[in-house]
Amino acid sequence: MRCLLLVCSLVLTSALSGCAATDSTVIAVLVADETAQVQQPIDVERLEQRVAEVCDGCTVRVQDAGSDADVQASQFEQALEDADLVVLDAVDPELAESLVQQAGEVPVIALGTLVPGADWFVGLSEPAARMDGVDSDLEAAREVIGGDRKSFVHLPAAEMSIQAxxxxxxxLADEPVGESVEHEGVPSWLFDPVTVRIEDLTSVVVASGAMTIAELCSGSTAKRCAKLGIT
Structure with missing residues (x-):
């Protein structure tokens, strides 16, 4: 229903607040693969929570492509039927460019990976170094605790999702968020990938909610955590 149906009072300081609506406004969130556990660029729960905090009349509709670009293309076309805005975590950025060209008046936010032609981009300031040999960020973090890995690269997915x-x-409220930068011709909000070492675990991944102490310090890592004072 776009912003004509949205009645908002936004405080654009460090956060947005106080938004209400006279009718439901649909934000379609198209996720590349929600089950991915290594360097996942989107935190769907945080995004949904943030929208709920700042817009009473917004509905977030999430669809997962399961890493299939064709499935995502179909989901994108469906979203255009009634969505007021699309947040796109692209499976294939090159193929997604053609999807964005079909969006017409429906604005598109590229999240995680830049899609040429998107209205905005929220993602990394530079590509993150790939992590090999692990099935999840949690596994990499536990290897750091165990001494099998010196560090791993953490993507600030929660922060990026809140920004998106x-x-x-x-x-949608016709109150654009400022302080963007131009990145390859697209207004962007850029975040740095974070190299996490043993001393950064609690201040980075635990503080951001990406992992808990219980997850990090159980089973084979429990004694090591106690020795290192990770509590």
Whole structure:
């Protein structure tokens, strides 16, 4: 229903607040693969929570492509039927460019990976170094605790997802979020990938909610955590 149906009072300081609506406004979130556990660029739960906080009348509709670009193309076409805005975590950025060209007046936020032609981009300032030999970020973090790995690269998915939610609601309320930068011709909010070492575990991944102490320090890592003072 776009912003004509959205009645918002946005406080654009460090956060947005106080949004209400006279009718439901649909934000379609198209996820490349929600089951991915290594360097996942999107935190769907945080995005949904943020939208709920700042827009009472917004509905977030999430669809997972399961890493299939054709499935995502179909989901994108379906989203255009009634969505007011699309947040796109692209399976294949090159193929997604053609999807964005079909969006018409429906704005698109590229999240995680830049898609040429998107209205906005929320993602990394530079590509993150790939992590090999692990099936999840948690496994990599536990290897750091165990001494089998010196560090791993953490993507600030929670922070990026919150920013994407703010950009989406700001656009729908006709109150654009400022302080973007131009990145390959697209207004962007860029975040740095974080190299996490043993001393950074609690201040980075635990503080952000990406992992818990219980997950990090159980079973084979429990004694090591106690020795290192990770509590």
């Amino acid at each position: 939610a703010d950009v989406a609601v700001g656009e």
